Amino acid sequence: MGKSLAVSPLAPARFPDLPVIDGVTFATIAAGVRYQGRTDVMLAKLAPGSAVAGAFTRSATRAAPVLDCQAKIGGASDEGAAIVVNSGNANAFTGRGGTDAVEAITAAAAEACGVPQSRVFTSSTGVIGEPLPHERITAVLGDLHAKLDPAGIEAAARAIMTTDTFPKGASATVEIDGKTVSIAGIAKGSGMIAPDMATMLVYIFTDAVIATDALQHRLSTHTETTFNCITVDSDTSTSDALIMAATGASGVEVADNEAFDAALRDVMMDLAHQVVKDGEGAQKFVEVAVTGASNDDEAKVHAMAIANSPLIKTAIAGEDPNWGRVVMAIGKSGAPADRDRLSIRFGDIEVARDGWRSPDYSEEDAAAHMKGQNVVIGVDLGLGEGRCTVWTCDLTHGYIDINADYRS
């Protein structure tokens, strides 16, 4: 990015106070990978015994760091681990050179941190197709290790940003058997957001005690209803990665704890919503709630067809309650629908019922709802019990400004 972007109007007032997670330390540095005058590499070190789980993009053109992480997830957890992330260059579609760069970075991080190379997870985000100048990263790993700080998570959230206009963090604490378990997570993501399996770059830490398999199961389950239910532009990244580490430092076993499970889902949902709220050019946060489908999968197909429709997203930008375009999107989605059973609402205002405009529909009321910063589109298909809710943003001039010259 050559220019600086205005902060999203949907951004939270400030970065949240995140709890320190015992067993995790962070450091960041300005390595000049691509950007000048800002941090662009972060290192997180995990204490021995940490469990690590992950979820990654399903793209067929996955980046080299993603392939390396996927090969390592599920491995032994009785040694320390490390996470290295750079912004500015995605190390994607970089051929053999990309694989070599991952090898060099993970080897150098293993040596700097004193952990096995098989426990070093790396991510890269930024431009696709440019060789990653990995020597700029390997050169600073010693300095990074010397600066590791348990309170460095906000700085880490800033170092991984690309077109993001604000750093993203979320946390939860749960009382279990008189002890406190904490969860803290950070994310980056703004464009190329239509996750398929995981999304963007997300790192979540907890001091809970949980085995790797149980952690992976929870992470995968909640990914489906959080990160996999957001979309900014229907474009799926080559580099999406979500990594979660449980250090066990609290001494509290959470494998079967429902409160922990709910808290984890809340943190993931919060981060997912923050990514949408920083969607490129976003002025409005949009919830699309589909009910009455034959099953949940078909509900999601309809919800995503609505959330990805350029015509609907531009209508929202124009504050136009153009529900005819919602009908269009349902019609094109490919999932079953019966025109004459459709009901549509904007916020609490019923727009259409049984395949036609509601008799008491007020365009004025619907237009008032569209003027708000939070827009809700509700659709009931009248076919069954299937449901899905997804989140997106509007499509504005800002998206085109940002993407017509991202590389310049």
Place this chain on the structure above:
Amino acid sequence: MGKSLAVSPLAPARFPDLPVIDGVTFATIAAGVRYQGRTDVMLAKLAPGSAVAGAFTRSATRAAPVLDCQAKIGGASDEGAAIVVNSGNANAFTGRGGTDAVEAITAAAAEACGVPQSRVFTSSTGVIGEPLPHERITAVLGDLHAKLDPAGIEAAARAIMTTDTFPKGASATVEIDGKTVSIAGIAKGSGMIAPDMATMLVYIFTDAVIATDALQHRLSTHTETTFNCITVDSDTSTSDALIMAATGASGVEVADNEAFDAALRDVMMDLAHQVVKDGEGAQKFVEVAVTGASNDDEAKVHAMAIANSPLIKTAIAGEDPNWGRVVMAIGKSGAPADRDRLSIRFGDIEVARDGWRSPDYSEEDAAAHMKGQNVVIGVDLGLGEGRCTVWTCDLTHGYIDINADYRS
């Protein structure tokens, strides 16, 4: 449309001279369906014996006129027929009232033209979800019939426009056994363009002699490689309709004539390209040619993923040869790809080969290609013999200007 749009920079210099097709006459009128101060209803009358074929949207929320046409296509052809089209209101998602409107219009047209109601085909295009004031159309059918003119096809092309910035026409003549057979067609379409089966509103006429079944077969075959291979915004209309009529007035049988078949495909391709060139906000005409896929269907999945990617379309608007986004789109498409066999070119410039940037790639040359009005993206997957070419336009501020307040 409350405002008038600048003519697309991709528009042809002028409307083409279309041949008169013996057996077809046209009339248009300003009925005030929605727009003021312009024609908005067209009537075409077809001589007895005309064969009529059609292709229509696959949307699950098809409009009432589409459902009525689909029920009638394939019927007897030994009587006259008529086509009635209005712009300004799509009569879509209008419930029972929509069906009643079609019934009233087709009954009135049948009476005015002296043809069976089962041979009156009607289309409506414009805003979705508003009741169609059909009495404004039925009231003018007598006047329209009195004005029917064999040379009225250009006026018809103008009367069916909505957000179109230029009227669209194309023609061909073929010499067969010393006689001349002519084909003339018109189309409208600019947004909500991601045809599935047929597209937008298209009417093609010929004086050739051809049976209904043979005509339908040719029309359906060529639709797959022409109208079904264009996309403006990935949004599929509720109202797409393509109707072709063969009057037989030339006395030339063309059922097995290859020159006629090629000419028909050329006319269809020309009209399809004109729709893309009038894509909402379009500044550039983009060809996406995918080769080397395992089969043609998978080639089309990749081609459409590229052509519909907002990130690629905005990069093209910014004249940025951002081939990393092409890699991204191939990765997300869902069809098989092998990153390390991918080759990509912009125009004649090879950008990437075997999964990495080409050794002699010149960003300067690629940028020069992107500055032209016609952009070609070529992808070879290196997997097999499957291929598909599709056409689209760039995504510009103009698209958002037009669609953020289409209804105002």
